Amino acid sequence: MTSKPDRVVLIGVAGDSGCGKSTFLRRLADLFGEELMTVICLDDYHSLDRKQRKEQGVTALNPKANNFDLMYEQVKALKEGQEIMKPIYNHETGMIDPPELIKPSPIVVIEGLHPMYDERVRSLLDFSVYLDIDDEVKIAWKIQRDMAERGHTYEDVLAAINSRRPDFQAYIDPQKQYADAVIAVLPTQLIPDDKERKVLRVQLIQKDGVEGFEPAFLFDEGSTIDWIPCGRKLTCSYPGIKMHYGPDTYYGHSASILEVDGQFDRLEEVIYIENHLSKTSTKFYGELTELLLQHKEYPGSNNGTGLFQVLIGLKMRATYERLMGVQSQMAKASAN
Numbered sequence: 001m002t003s004k005p006d007r008v009v010l011i012g013v014a015g016d017s018g019c020g021k022s023t024f025l026r027r028l029a030d031l032f033g034e035e036l037m038t039v040i041c042l043d044d045y046h047s048l049d050r051k052q053r054k055e056q057g058v059t060a061l062n063p064k065a066n067n068f069d070l071m072y073e074q075v076k077a078l079k080e081g082q083e084i085m086k087p088i089y090n091h092e093t094g095m096i097d098p099p100e101l102i103k104p105s106p107i108v109v110i111e112g113l114h115p116m117y118d119e120r121v122r123s124l125l126d127f128s129v130y131l132d133i134d135d136e137v138k139i140a141w142k143i144q145r146d147m148a149e150r151g152h153t154y155e156d157v158l159a160a161i162n163s164r165r166p167d168f169q170a171y172i173d174p175q176k177q178y179a180d181a182v183i184a185v186l187p188t189q190l191i192p193d194d195k196e197r198k199v200l201r202v203q204l205i206q207k208d209g210v211e212g213f214e215p216a217f218l219f220d221e222g223s224t225i226d227w228i229p230c231g232r233k234l235t236c237s238y239p240g241i242k243m244h245y246g247p248d249t250y251y252g253h254s255a256s257i258l259e260v261d262g263q264f265d266r267l268e269e270v271i272y273i274e275n276h277l278s279k280t281s282t283k284f285y286g287e288l289t290e291l292l293l294q295h296k297e298y299p300g301s302n303n304g305t306g307l308f309q310v311l312i313g314l315k316m317r318a319t320y321e322r323l324m325g326v327q328s329q330m331a332k333a334s335a336n
């Protein structure tokens with residue numbers, strides 16, 4: 001990307017470590033293409049390196065370990081189409097490396113622990129999502145990844161989660177109240193006392209009244225619906241699938257909630273569910289199912305996490321196109 005973009009659309013993706021941010025970003029890159037999108041990992045704004053954090057007894061989640069003034073200054077500059085020299089936090093060494101040049105592209109995504117923590121940074125966001133993973137599910141995911149891929153023991157993983165919990169609750173979790181959409185991943189209600197955490201109940205909480213964001217709905221906007229889609233058109237093995245849709249309040253805001261509990265046996269049959277969803281921001285019949293089918297291998301593709309990540313990706317695309325459209329209309333108006 002060589003020329004300055006006319007307008008930069010800024011997207012925030014928040015969540016704790018190991019909550020599926022990278023998977024969500026892969027889905028976004030599939031939708032927008034790498035060319036159009038620059039991703040900034042906010043870990044790069046850690047002001048204390050690993051050794052300093054240890055000496056001072058603070059975690060990386062603590063605002064004291066992060067430089068929010070620099071984050072604001074640089075995110076603002078990117079949004080204004082300017083280049084920045086962004087610091088780099090090196091996860092291998094735990095040290096802060098020399099900065100790198102970042103050129104803005106039409107879409108800038110800031111992802112990490114604190115995209116909505118600082119009021120100034122938050123006010124720059126055009127659309128935001130918070131990935132809210134229940135503790136039991138988070139432990140299961142982390143154990144699966146950190147034991148299989150990073151050689152950690154069960155006790156290590158549990159100790160790491162427990163030691164982060166107070167700061168997580170103080171500084172990370174409260175950001176969900178500011179998000180335009182929250183994907184909440186909870187234990188299933190279909191299997192009594194489930195300990196495996198393979199079957200999940202996933203909610204998409206969509207804030208009402210956000211300019212340009214039209215919440216998707218099931219069957220009838222504003223009604224409360226419970227639906228078991230299993231039958232002739234959707235194959236469901238044990239424990240089946242239950243969906244729910246309805247109005248609600250979330251941190252004092254009016255919101256609508258879509259929910260899927262269970263998992264899809266055959267991904268191509270998700271078209272049956274897509275048929276009953278409205279305001280999905282798709283461009284053609286079956287686009288949502290097609291996007292899911294493109295990457296069956298991504299974790300969560302066979303349940304509500306994949307479905308709602310794709311749906312929120314489509315909403316981000318709609319935001320981008322709306323803002324670009326507004327921009328080109330304004331340019332036309334000022335030229336006349």
Ligand SMILES: Nc1ncnc2c1ncn2[C@@H]1O[C@H](COP(=O)(O)OP(=O)(O)OP(=O)(O)O)[C@@H](O)[C@H]1O
Pocket residue numbers: 015016017018019020021022023024141142144145299300301305306
């Ligand atoms: N929807 C999902 N269903 C099941 N497992 C998942 C899902 N999303 C993520 N995981 C598991 O959690 C792990 C972490 O996911 P991912 O790398 O996307 O998270 P992250 O927030 O980017 O983590 P980090 O910040 O630590 O890099 C994956 O390796 C996978 O094991």
Ligand SMILES: O=C(CO)[C@H](O)[C@H](O)COP(=O)(O)O
Pocket residue numbers: 016017043050060090091092094113
């Ligand atoms: O929560 C995190 C962000 O993903 C990391 O724990 C934080 O960035 C510190 O990194 P490291 O553990 O490599 O020192």
